[in-house]
Amino acid sequence: MDVIAKQRDMIAEALKAAVDRCAAEGLLQVGPVQEVHLEAPRSKEHGHLATNLALVLGSQAGLPPRKVAELLVDKLDLAKAAVERAEIAGPGFINFHLRQDWWGRLLAEIVALGPRYGCKRVDSPKKIQLEFVSANPTGPMNVVNARAAAVGDCLARLLAAVGEDVSKEFYVNDAGSQADQFARSLEARFRQLLGEKAEIPADGYPGEYVLEVAKELFDEHPELAAMSPEERLEFFRRQGLDRMVEWQRRDLEAFGVTFDVWFRERDLHEAGKVEGVVRELQQGGHIYEKDGALWFRSTAYGDDKDRVLVRSDGQPTYLAADIAYHRNKYERGFDRVIDIWGPDHHGYIARMKAAVQALGRSEEDLEVIILQLVNLLRGGQQVRMSKRTGTFIGMAELVEEVGRDAARFFFLMRSPESHLDFDLDLAQEQTADNPVYYVQYAHARICSILRQAEEKSIELPKPEDVDAALLASDHEEELLKCLAAFPGEVENAALRREPHRIAHYAQELASLFHSFYTHCRVIGEEEELQAARLTLVRAVQIVLANALELLGVSAPQIM
RNA sequence: GCGCCUAUAGCUCAGCGGAUAGAGCACCGGCCUCCGGAGCCGGGAGCGCAGGUUCGAUUCCUGCUAGGCGCACCA
Numbered sequence: 171m172d173v174i175a176k177q178r179d180m181i182a183e184a185l186k187a188a189v190d191r192c193a194a195e196g197l198l199q200v201g202p203v204q205e206v207h208l209e210a211p212r213s214k215e216h217g218h219l220a221t222n223l224a225l226v227l228g229s230q231a232g233l234p235p236r237k238v239a240e241l242l243v244d245k246l247d248l249a250k251a252a253v254e255r256a257e258i259a260g261p262g263f264i265n266f267h268l269r270q271d272w273w274g275r276l277l278a279e280i281v282a283l284g285p286r287y288g289c290k291r292v293d294s295p296k297k298i299q300l301e302f303v304s305a306n307p308t309g310p311m312n313v314v315n316a317r318a319a320a321v322g323d324c325l326a327r328l329l330a331a332v333g334e335d336v337s338k339e340f341y342v343n344d345a346g347s348q349a350d351q352f353a354r355s356l357e358a359r360f361r362q363l364l365g366e367k368a369e370i371p372a373d374g375y376p377g378e379y380v381l382e383v384a385k386e387l388f389d390e391h392p393e394l395a396a397m398s399p400e401e402r403l404e405f406f407r408r409q410g411l412d413r414m415v416e417w418q419r420r421d422l423e424a425f426g427v428t429f430d431v432w433f434r435e436r437d438l439h440e441a442g443k444v445e446g447v448v449r450e451l452q453q454g455g456h457i458y459e460k461d462g463a464l465w466f467r468s469t470a471y472g473d474d475k476d477r478v479l480v481r482s483d484g485q486p487t488y489l490a491a492d493i494a495y496h497r498n499k500y501e502r503g504f505d506r507v508i509d510i511w512g513p514d515h516h517g518y519i520a521r522m523k524a525a526v527q528a529l530g531r532s533e534e535d536l537e538v539i540i541l542q543l544v545n546l547l548r549g550g551q552q553v554r555m556s557k558r559t560g561t562f563i564g565m566a567e568l569v570e571e572v573g574r575d576a577a578r579f580f581f582l583m584r585s586p587e588s589h590l591d592f593d594l595d596l597a598q599e600q601t602a603d604n605p606v607y608y609v610q611y612a613h614a615r616i617c618s619i620l621r622q623a624e625e626k627s628i629e630l631p632k633p634e635d636v637d638a639a640l641l642a643s644d645h646e647e648e649l650l651k652c653l654a655a656f657p658g659e660v661e662n663a664a665l666r667r668e669p670h671r672i673a674h675y676a677q678e679l680a681s682l683f684h685s686f687y688t689h690c691r692v693i694g695e696e697e698e699l700q701a702a703r704l705t706l707v708r709a710v711q712i713v714l715a716n717a718l719e720l721l722g723v724s725a726p727q728i729m
Numbered sequence: 730g731c732g733c734c735u736a737u738a739g740c741u742c743a744g745c746g747g748a749u750a751g752a753g754c755a756c757c758g759g760c761c762u763c764c765g766g767a768g769c770c771g772g773g774a775g776c777g778c779a780g781g782u783u784c785g786a787u788u789c790c791u792g793c794u795a796g797g798c799g800c801a802c803c804a
Contacts, residue, residue, distance in 0.1 A: 209745070222747060222785095229784055260748045261785075306804070348804055373803095463802050474732075474800090481802040488804045513798055516733040542734060543798070550740095584742070587734060589797065591741060596754090602767055603754070611767050619764050662745070674743060677752075688760090688769040729767070 172290070173272075173279050174654040178219065180251040181266055182206040185223055188245040197241050200230050210655055214644075217257070217265035218651065224262040235262025273650045274638030280653060280709040281633040288660045288716050291333035298334050299499050300326050302510035303422065304341040307414040308352045308375055311421060313544045314512045316565035317590065319427040320581035320722070321541060322510050324669035327720045332664040337504075340418075340429045341495060344411045345436040346488060351375065352414075353407040357399065359384035360406075364395060383413050421566045426574055426722050438494045444486045447494040447529075448479050456528045466493075471524035471533075493525040500531060508537045508667070510586075516540050539667055542589045544581075549595065572597035575723045579606035582673045582721050605677055609718065610726055612680035616711040617727040619692055623704060626693065630708070631701035640702045645686040649710060652679050656713050660720070669721070676717040683710050 171179070185206050192198040203223070211220045224242060228235035239258040246256060252272040257265050280287045302322030305315045322338065329336040343349075355375040361368035363384055370376050387409055388394055394402055415432070422428070438444055448464065451457050456467050462482030466489070469476055479490040499507050511518065519538045526536045546553040546563055555562050569577050576597040583605065584590045602608050623630070641650060656675070663671040692703040715725040 207745090209747090211748075212751085213748075216748070220748090225747075225784065235784070263748070308804090343804065346804065461802080465802090478802045483802080485802085487802070491804095513734075516798080517800055519733085540733070547741095588742080589735065593741080600767060604767085605753075607767060608753095611765085615765060615768085622764055658745095666745085670743085674752085681752085684768055685770090687764080688766090691764065693764050729765090 172287070172657040173275050175657065177251055177253075177268065177272075178208050181219060181221075181248070181253065182208060184246055184248050184251065185221060185242065185264075187247065188242045189223075189227070191245045192241050198227065198231050198233070198238065200227050203227075210651065210658075211265065214647065214651075216259060216263070217267040218654075219266045219268070220263050221266075222263060224258075224264060228262060238262065239264050270639040270642065272638075273641060274633070274636060276650065276654050277636065277638060277705050277709050278633035280712055281705065284712055285716060285719070287712060288656045288720075289331045289333070290657060290661065295333050295335050296505040297503055298329055298336045298506045298508060299339055299502075299504040300329070300336055300508045300510070301339045301341055301499075303418075303427075304343070305418060306343050306348065307411045307418065308348050309377060309414075310379060310562070311418055311565040313546060313563065313565060313568055313592070314541060316425065316568055316577065317541055317544050317581045318510050318512070319422055319425055319565070320578045321539075321586055321669055323427045323722055324578075324582055324672070324720060325508070325510075325539075325664075325667060327722065328660065328664040328669060328672070331660050331720060334664075337430045338428070339431040339433055340422075342411075342415055342432060342434050343488075344415070344434055345439050345491065347485075349407055349411060349436075352380075353403050353410060355380050356384050356387075356406040356410045357403055360388065360394065360402065363388055383410055386413060421569070424574065425565065425569050426578065433495070433498075435491055435495070438491055438498065439486075443494040443498065444491050447497045448486065448490055450497070451479070451493075451525075451528055454528060466521075466525065466528070468521045468524035468528075471520075471527045473520040473524045477521050489521060489525075492522065493529075496522065496526060496536070497529055500529070500535070506535060506537065508539065510539045510541060513540055513542050537667070539586055541586050544590045544592055547591055547593045547595075553594070568592075568594075575610070576604070576606045578722050579609075579673060582669050585668055585670050605673075606723065607729075608684075609676045609680040609714065610724070611729060612683045613711060613714045613718070613725045614727060614729045615687060616683070616707050616714070619707055620704075620711070622693055628693065628700070628704070631705055633705050633708075636702045636705045637698055638702060640699050641706055643690060645682070645689050646703075646706060649679075649682050649686055649706060652682050653709055653713050656717070672717055672720050676714065676721065679710065679714060679717065683714075 186203050189198065189200065189203050193200055206221055206223055208219050208221050211217060224239035225235040228238050231238060236258060239262045243256055243258060243264060248256065252269045254267045254269045259265050300322060302318045303315050305311045326336050326338050351371060351374050354371045358368040358370045358374065359381045394405065397405065448457065451466060456470070457479065458465050458467060463478045464480035465476045466479045467476050477489055478487050480486050496507065522538070523533050523536055527533055553563060572594060580592055580597050581590070596604055600607055641647070659671055659675045663669060690703065692700060692707055694700070695703060718725040
C-alpha cells in the first residue's frame with residue numbers, strides 16, 4: 171500500500187472508532203459506519219485530506235453537521251497517523267493537515283519504488299480479456315481504429331498496473347461474405363495485372379491497396395497465373411486477407427501497440443464453433459424459426475428486437491460468429507470481457523449482452539466501451555476524407571504525419587465517449603501549446619538538472635536523509651500533493667476505464683513542475699535545501715515517466 | 730419514429746454528490762547577469778432549459794431543446 175493510502179486508512183479507522191465511541195456514549199444515535207469517504211481537497215486551506223462524514227451522519231442523527239464534527243474530532247485518536255491537526259470547516263467537513271516531515275516518507279517511497287510507484291495489487295485479481303481495434307481486414311485502418319488502439323493499449327497498461335491479469339486481443343473478421351468480396355476484388359485486380367479486362371465487383375473493394383496486395387502476391391507466387399479462377403479465389407481468400415492482417419499488425423506496431431492474441435473468425439467456423447453455439451442456444455430454448463431463418467430471442471434479455479443467427483440461405487450471420495467468439499472467450503477462463511467498439515456498433519451492445527446472458531453468464535461479465543468519432547482538423551477546418559480523391563487519412567498516415575507520441579497522447583486526452591477533435595497542426599507543433607511536448611519537456615528538463623548535478627559531482631542524497639520540511643513553498647507543496655495523488659489517479663482511471671485521466675494528470679504535474687522550476691533553483695542552493703529539491707525533482711521525474719509509460723508515450727532525456 | 734453519445738469561458742475540453750467550477754488556445758500586459766524561454770507570472774468571461782432525489786446537484790433521475798452517430802436475413 172502506498173504511503174498516502176496508509177494515511178487514508180489510518181484516518182478512516184480513527185474516524186470509525188470515534189463514531190463508535192460517540193455512539194457508545196449516547197452522544198450520537200447512529201449505527202457503525204461502513205465506509206468513510208476521504209478526499210484530497212482542491213484548496214490547500216482545506217488540508218491534505220478531508221471527510222464529509224459529519225455531513226452524512228448529521229441527517230442520520232438529526233444533529234447539525236458541525237455539531238457532529240465537533241463530537242467526532244473530540245473523540246478522535248490520531249496518534250498513529252501523521253496528522254498535524256484536524257479542523258472543522260464549512261458546512262461540517264473535517265480537514266486533516268499532514269505533518270510537513272511526512273512528505274519525506276512519500277519521496278523516499280517514490281524513489282525506492284521507481285517504475286512501480288503508482289502500481290498496486292487489487293485484492294482479487296481478475297482475468298480480463300480486452301478486445302480492441304478488430305478492424306476489418308478488407309481495408310486500411312481508419313482514425314477511429316487508431317483511437318481504439320491508443321485507448322485499448324493504455325487501458326491494458328492501467329489494468330495491469332492495478333494488478334489485473336489482462337490479455338489484449340484483436341479479432342480478425344476473415345470469414346463470411348466480406349472475405350468472399352475481398353477475394354473477388356483481388357481476383358479482378360489480378361486479372362488487370364495480367365492485362366485482362368476485369369471489373370471490380372459492385373459490392374467489392376475498389377481501393378488501390380487491393381492492387382498492391384495483388385501485386386505482392388503475384389510477385390511471390392508466379393504460379394497464380396496458371397491456376398484456375400476457383401483455385402485462385404480460394405488462395406486469395408486466405409492469403410489476401412492474411413496479407414492485410416500483416417499490414418495492420420505492422421501499422422499497429424509502428425504505433426506502439428501489440429496484441430497478445432490475434433483471433434481468427436475463420437477458425438471458429440472451421441472448428442464448427444458457430445453451429446455449436448447456435449445449437450447450444452437452441453437447447454437452451456433461446457432460438458425459434460421464422461421465415462426460414464433461425465432467430466435468437468434477444469428480447470428476453472432486453473434487446474429491442476430478436477436477431478437472426480442463421481439466414482434463410484443457411485449462412486450464419488456475423489452475430490452468430492461473434493456469439494461463438496464470446497463463448498470462446500469465457501471458455502478460455504476470462505472472468506471479465508471488455509470490448510472496445512466504434513460508435514457504429516452501439517446498437518450491438520444490447521444483443522451481445524443478451525447473448526452473454528443466454529449463455530449463462532451475468533450481464534456484467536461483458537463490458538462494452540463505445541468510442542466516439544474522431545474529427546481531423548487542419549488549418550482549423552475539418553479534413554474531408556474521400557477514398558476516391560485520395561484524401562483518406564488512416565491510422566498509418568496519421569502516425570506518420572504527427573508521430574507516435576503525439577498521436578497517442580492526443581487520442582488519450584479526451585474521455586472515450588466524447589467526440590474528439592484532432593488538430594493535426596497542433597500535434598506537430600514543437601511548442602508549449604502542444605501538450606505532449608509540454609509534458610515531455612518537463613521530463614527532459616529534470617534530466618538536464620540531474621545531468622548538471624552529476625557534472626558538478628553533486629552526490630544524489632539518500633531520500634531518507636533529506637529534510638522534507640524545507641520544501642515549504644507553495645510550488646513545492648503543490649508538487650508533493652500531486653505526486654501523492656498519483657496512485658489514486660491510476661486506480662481511478664483503471665476502475666472507471668478512463669485513460670484520459672492519466673493524460674490530464676501528466677499535464678498537471680508537468681505544469682506544477684515548470685512553475686516550480688522558474689521560481690525555485692535546485693543546483694546551487696544551500697546544501698540541505700539542494701538535497702531536498704534534488705530528491706523532489708527525482709520523484710517528479712519518476713512519476714512523469716510512469717505516467718507517460720502508462721500512456722505509451724516516450725519520456726525523452728533530451729529534446 | 731427508435732436507440733446511443735454530447736451540451737461547462739469566444740474556441741477545444743477537464744471536473745470521484747461537496748467548500749470560491751478548472752486547464753489550454755485566442756486576446757491584453759509583464760518576466761532571461763542564474764539549473765533548457767519548447768518556460769513562467771498577471772488580466773476578463775461559463776454549467777442549454779424545466780422539474781425531481783439529496784443536508785448539499787455541473788455531477789444522479791425524468792421531460793424538453795440542439796448537435797453528432799446509428800437503426801440489415803451487412804460485417
